[in-house]
Amino acid sequence: MTFTVEEVYETASMISEQNLDIRAATLGVNLKDCIDNDFEIFRKNVYERIVFHGRRLIRAAETVERKYGVPIVNKRIAVTPVSLIMETHVDREKFLDMARTLDQAAMDADIDFVGGFGAMVQKGMTRSERMLIDALPDVLSQTGRICAFLNVGSNVSGLNLDAVNLLGGMLHETAAKSRDSVGCSRFVVFVNAPEDNPFMAGAFHGVGEGDAALNIGISGPGVVKSVVEKNTAGDLTHLSETIKKTVFKITRSGELIGREMAGLLEIGFGIVDISLASTTAAGDSVAGVIEVFGIEKVGAHGSTMALALLMNAVKKGGAMASGNIGGLSGTFIPVSEDAGMIDAVQCGALGIDKLEALTAVCSVGLDMIAVPGDTPYHIINGIIADELSIGIVNNKTTGVRIIPAIGKQAGEILEFGGLLGRVPVMKVNPYSAKAFLGRGGRLPAPVTSLRN
Template identity: 55%
Template sequence: MINIYEVLETNDMILRENLDVRTITLGISLLDCADSSLERLNDNIYNKITTIAKDLVSVGDDIELEFGVPVVNKRISVTPISIVGASACKTPEDFVTIAKTLDRAAKKVGVNFLGGYSALVPKGMTKADELLIRSIPKALSSTERVCSSVNLASTKTGINMDAVSLMGSIIKETAELTKGSDSIGCAKLVVFCNAPDDNPFMAGAFHGVTEADAVVNIGVSGPGVVRNAVSQVKGADFETLCETVKKTAFKITRVGQLVAKEASERLNVPFGIIDLSLAPTPAVGDSIAEILEEMGLERTGAPGTTAALAILNDQVKKGGVMASSYVGGLSGAFIPVSEDGRMIEAVTCGSLTIEKLEAMTCVCSVGLDMIAIPGNTEVTTISGIIADEMAIGMVNQKTTAVRIIPVIGKGVGETAEFGGLLGSAPVMKVNSFSCKDFVSRGGRIPAPIHSFKN
């Protein structure tokens, strides 16, 4: 039973500490939409999404009004489109028509983003996979709400270096096509190692082929709540610190469980998972970097940062799994530079570099996220950064990702403006030494020896 103290405590979290449900994401299978006719395929996709998701936004709004818990985003994820469009699409332009259909459907039902313009190629690319990947720049530059992801590697299969090399070019082309708005197209594009099938967060959400026809996934958040709790135990030992974070994560997750239950019942769609990830926003006090600094760091990026982030990630997971039987997605702490005000300050003052961020990704929820780099960065350098991050995920048996933005026309120290939850980002320095001969080798980096577990 919940008591009056817990009610008041939760209310205070919402009013003063930025507690929210970051997203209700409705996953929709489009496998039964497949057709050899491109016209029929697009009709099937539009009709299914607009039918199943017609009440998603209103249900989210009603829950927010009735329970007083902010529900920031309502989103949709769909089956990877390279699979759905394989029979009908013969050119990249054919896939672009599907992106535009997805965008129309997203606007019709009122969601802010739709994910799943995706391909899964950790071991190799089908013709459809390659066509979709090559269509990404045009698709993202000609739509508003569509997000794209490509899984390039996994612990079981290794790293598809042909796809890694290709994605360097795709990211650069996407940046060029959206240079009028600081290359924002790249903010809707992420590459993965070990991508989960049930992630509710954008830009990486897609509805896995092993999922039900439709499912509700919830992404909770609350960096401000955790920061406030950590601030109450300054100088305490690590056991006390860990217990504090764990108990706070439990409370945050229970709020998400309530919203998940209500959304599932009202939409008449099965509940899937709660993603425990702490996702920052540009708002003051809603920062992962502030939590790390409350732990005792002068600035995020100082020695000890990776250890502090490891504590945070582990205790968030431990607290969350006690609060819900169905925890999934990514679940941990996101470190997107542009979306975290204090992290931006750390970059600006020189405390935080790309190399330190890469080290932090060994223990965080995702990887190099929302990082702006100079627009003249070589394509092969972008591919090299991706390869490094894929290797971290592959060897450590965890999900890692790269969402990197070469801001065309801007250099180190300048600022890229993305607006809204995407925030703004200082353009960061990139190692200028070449990796061209390495990433150009082609083929696949084999899976690590510890992947053989059958």
């Protein structure tokens, strides 16, 4: 089989010039069989399981990375929702001990994040789940590698407002206890959370999964941007087709790498998540892709349609390329990690209201937004409830990762450094839905839940 110089050059320059990489190779690991009545044995089992899989994951990633010249940026572990395995150990100190165990195991295996410190509470809460939520501020502020999630709603259960109403206070406490409010960046609240999502902070190993599964998150906004820049002429169909072909190629590389890594690990290959995920690297921005479509700044009227087009093309190209598409497979528009999004917020082109509208067509939700540290709890709860209602009504996953920036006001910048970058503090609507949210209960599931 021969390839033209152009084909080889295209692939090589995707990696060397356009930041194509495997953003996340996340190994989902079952912890249910680690449970023991003796908590010390239970902890030891969990520690050994994580270290064993973590080290193997790193080795396999290095081998495949070398073979194909494609960087695998983040190697992570996702575990069975921790509230589930702690059902017989409902004690606040034990939750903290389990978090420290997972954190230590991640550190010893050189894994940057362990996801799954969370609970499925779309309809109600067990004692264990409630305790997990109460422990989250300490867990997130006292550990560095634990990622936490909650699933508070689904198409069939509706939205558990009682769970949402706990979050404003929990997030405030987490922010206040952590340096630069950073603990909140490792917590995401979902509706319709996928059980095989490879991306942090929301990755966990669902109860419908086997003992282990490798899930791959590809990336490549830079590649898509580059190809759009070379195709400035042409109508929307042409633009869509151009993106589809490129995403097809990117996804094929993810499929190949995932399969090979799963083969080396001797476990099942899970899914490829085709989400476009930006990074702080120059040019690796989803906002940048939208802007080369011909939009002055993301957030301008017309941006929602542009994102809808991008999303549609990404899904169609990806679906052709892999028989294992899963996870979130949307387009991430985090405000912190994407230089174009930060610019748009700072120049006033993009506010929370427009961001919420954008998430209606792209998933994955309001990601890494910072609000003033003195924002009342019920306003944070309202922001979360609105975003998650979009997911419930539109049969899709949405999530919220929101950071009350302690001591900061709208317009200021919260600096995290590293992978998380920096995030401008956004203005919130000061008017209140306190009385409405205070009613509690559940938002009834939409009529589509009655399909049976």
